[in-house]
Amino acid sequence: MVSNVVAAPVVPPTNPLIPELPELIIGAIAFLIVFVVLWRVLLPRIQKTLEERTDKIEGGLKRAEDAQAEAAVTLERYRAQLADARQEASRIREEAREQGAQIIAEMREQAQAEARRVTETAQAQLAADRQQALAALRQEVGALSVDLASKIIGESLADEARQARLVDRFLDELEAQPARSGTASTAGSS
Secondary structure (H helix, E strand, O other): OOOOOOOOOOOOOOOOOOOOHHHHHHHHHHHHHHHHHHHHHHHHHHHHHHHHHHHHHHHHHHHHHHHHHHHHHHHHHHHHHHHHHHHHHHHHHHHHHHHHHHHHHHHHHHHHHHHHHHHHHHHHHHHHHHHHHHHHHHHHHHHHHHHHHHHHHOOOOOOHHHHHHHHHHHHHHHHHHHHHHHHHHHHHHO
């Protein structure tokens, strides 16, 4: 039996991974169109956004460095002010000590002057009291002596001038006696 079978041309099998030429051309054109659109429209926007982020990051770093430098300057200034304040406090304490010592010295001088004044006043008062006591004692001894002499003599010694002379002479003799006896005792002991 003979058959009339016409044989179909034998087509080599195609690889599914390799596209056919028309598909490859259409795909390449579509890729170029998409690439150009992205290149012209989207890429500048992306670059702008990246630049803004870079500026923000770099600006933030710059601001942080500036703030750190300013903080360092401020810290140094505060340290200098603190050192100045410590020196000033030390100076003030030293002045206060000096003033305290000066005040104490002045108070001592005033106290010594006051003590001298009180001593001088007391000595003057003692001398005045002694003189007054001597005067009172002279008068009383004189009056007693005159009374006693009047009784012994039997005469009245009423004349006051005479009476004062007599008392003075008697007291002068009494005062002279211890001086003579003190001189004699010192001469005898040598």
